[in-house]
Structure formats: C-alpha cells, structure tokens
Amino acid sequence: MENLGYHFMLPAVVIYFVLACALLGLVFLPEPRAWVASRLGLLAGATRAAVRQSTSRWQRGCDHTSRQAAAAASAGVSWMRRRWPLWSAAVALLLIPPTVVYLLRDRHQPEGYVDLADNPTLVGQLLEGEQLVAPPALPPEVFTTAEVQQSRPLLSSADRKWELLDHDFRQRLLMAFKIMKEQHGYDMALLEGYRSPERQAMLQNMGTHVTHAGPYQSYHQFGLAADCAFYRNGKLVISERDPWAMRGYELYGEVAASLGLTWGGAWKMRDLGHVELRRPGVKPRNQ
Incomplete structure (x- = not known):
C-alpha cells in the first residue's frame, strides 16, 4: 500500500514542479512573458476577425432577406390591386356560409329537437x-x-x-x-x-x-x-x-x-x- 501511494504521489509532485517553474518564468523573465503575450494577441485577433466575418455575413443575409420580403410584398400588393374582384369574391365565399349559420342559429333547429340545457x-x-x-x-x-x-x-x-x-x-x-x-x-x-x-x-x-x-x-x-x-x-x-x-x-x-x-x-x-x-x-x- 505504501509503494502504491508513492507511485501516485511522484507524478503529482513533478506536475506541480513544472507548473510552478512556468509561472515563475512568466513572472520574472521578460522573454517568455513576451512570447506568451504575442501568442495570446494573435489568438484574440483571429477570434475578432472570425466574429466580424460572421457578423458581416449575417447582416448581408438579413439585408438580402429584407429585400426579398419587400419585393414579395410589393408584388402581392400589385397583384391584389389588379385582381381585386377575384380575391374579393373568394373572401366572400369563405365568409358567407359561417355568417349565415351564425345569424340563423336560433331560428333553424331540426324539427322535434329541443335543448334541455338551455331551458x-x-x-x-x-x-x-x-x-x-x-x-x-x-x-x-x-x-x-x-x-x-x-x-x-x-x-x-x-x-x-x-x-x-x-x-x-x-x-x-x-x-x-x-x-x-x-x-x-x-x-x-x-x-x-x-x-x-x-x-x-x-x-x-x-x-x-x-x-x-x-x-x-x-x-x-x-x-x-x-x-x-x-x-x-x-x-x-x-x-x-x-x-x-x-x-x-x-x-x-x-x-x-x-x-x-x-x-x-x-x-x-x-x-x-x-x-x-x-x-x-x-x-x-x-x-
């Protein structure tokens, strides 16, 4: 059991020693600090560029979609102006039956039918x-x-x-x-x-x-x-x-x-x- 604990402890000590040396090097040595800073700067610049590129694509897509929607709306309004008798007749055909049923609902009950719940x-x-x-x-x-x-x-x-x-x-x-x-x-x-x-x-x-x-x-x-x-x-x-x-x-x-x-x-x-x-x-x- 003691040998097993020693085998697990040794790698942990080595890892701790390496990390400690790296941290001390960044704190007290300018060359490693400058190298890490430059790499971080390059990574940040690449990230900002990717974000700008994605944003630009999204804006172009939105502009394109907006133009298409505006064009479709304009075409629809133009069609409705030219074909107003046709779509007016279609709307009337859809609305007339339910309107008639609603207006006559209390006047046309099947013969012999009574609704006990209402009376x-x-x-x-x-x-x-x-x-x-x-x-x-x-x-x-x-x-x-x-x-x-x-x-x-x-x-x-x-x-x-x-x-x-x-x-x-x-x-x-x-x-x-x-x-x-x-x-x-x-x-x-x-x-x-x-x-x-x-x-x-x-x-x-x-x-x-x-x-x-x-x-x-x-x-x-x-x-x-x-x-x-x-x-x-x-x-x-x-x-x-x-x-x-x-x-x-x-x-x-x-x-x-x-x-x-x-x-x-x-x-x-x-x-x-x-x-x-x-x-x-x-x-x-x-x-």
Whole structure:
C-alpha cells in the first residue's frame, strides 16, 4: 500500500514542479512573458476577425432577406390591386356560409329537437302538453306476498294514491313509467307515494337500515317522492339480486335523470326504487 501511494504521489509532485517553474518564468523573465503575450494577441485577433466575418455575413443575409420580403410584398400588393374582384369574391365565399349559420342559429333547429340545457323548465312544459293518466291500481294481495314482506315489511299499509302526489312530479313519474314500458319493456309499479309524518316517524324508529329521515325530513311528506319497483308475471320484483331487476333499476335511474328527477340509487345508502323532485322552496331538514 505504501509503494502504491508513492507511485501516485511522484507524478503529482513533478506536475506541480513544472507548473510552478512556468509561472515563475512568466513572472520574472521578460522573454517568455513576451512570447506568451504575442501568442495570446494573435489568438484574440483571429477570434475578432472570425466574429466580424460572421457578423458581416449575417447582416448581408438579413439585408438580402429584407429585400426579398419587400419585393414579395410589393408584388402581392400589385397583384391584389389588379385582381381585386377575384380575391374579393373568394373572401366572400369563405365568409358567407359561417355568417349565415351564425345569424340563423336560433331560428333553424331540426324539427322535434329541443335543448334541455338551455331551458330547465322545458321538461315541465312538454309534460303539460300531454296529461298522462295513472295506471289502474294493482290488486292488494300483490303487496302482501312473503317476498314483498321480507324486503318491505310495512308496504301493505303504504299510500299509493297518485292524486296525493304533486302534479308536476306525478306527470314526470308517469312519463318515466311510460318510457320504461315502451322503450325498455319494464312494467313499473308504485309502491309508496305520499307518506304522512306519523308513518315517517314509525319507519325511522325501525332503524337506519329502513330510513335515516324523520318527519318532514323526506320529500315523501310533500308529495314529491315515490318508491317504485317492477311488475312481472303478476308479481312485484323488488330485490336487486335479480339481474333483470338490477338492469331495470339502472335504466330507471337514467330515465329519471333525463326527466329532472333525483334517483336514490346514486346515493351512498342506495334506494334503487326511490325518485324525488327537488323543488326550490321545499327543503327537508336533512337534505
């Protein structure tokens, strides 16, 4: 290890000695100092000449480019003066179509097309044009089967009178039933519409697995909510474990949203058959 360090140290000492001698020679001997100064002067002169030559070439290139641009601009102006009818007609052809579309954009909509985003109340206006009628009531025994009682214990005593629902909400819900039947092949059934404050309190006392809402904390008390399910082969299908019913709930949520209704299936505690119309001025305390 000592011999290895010696081999590395010797070259470093030699290099240091040479550099020190060269520096002392430049400081104390005029001849080496003059020789180095002359070489540095020659190098600086060559550098300045190269810079001047490059600058001169760049300036000549810029002057040439400027002259070409000026000539092209002059030729263009001259051509436009001689051919003004031609380019004026071309500009007009380009501008006329978008101008016409812009001016007539609100006056020429395809027949039957409506933009709901531009008019939030349009759904209500459309529904007012066709007053839908509630379907016939289902037999009472449909709501008392073992399957129904297991999923909805107190459903037999629920209120299913369509006339107790808010008029606007009733029309939207009936439209949802109509679309589900005609477009998707699902028959819908109203399980519960209006709910009294007393019944709401009774359901709340059964536990949070039934409802979190107390009296006047649900849109049911204002006739603005409904619980619905599917009717197939003479029976109610409520359970989401049925793939056919689950697909129906998904479609029902899409249809309800298109009609301005809020679907309970999108909530953290999902209520797949529930829809409600949230109206300004009606705000349950837990909403």
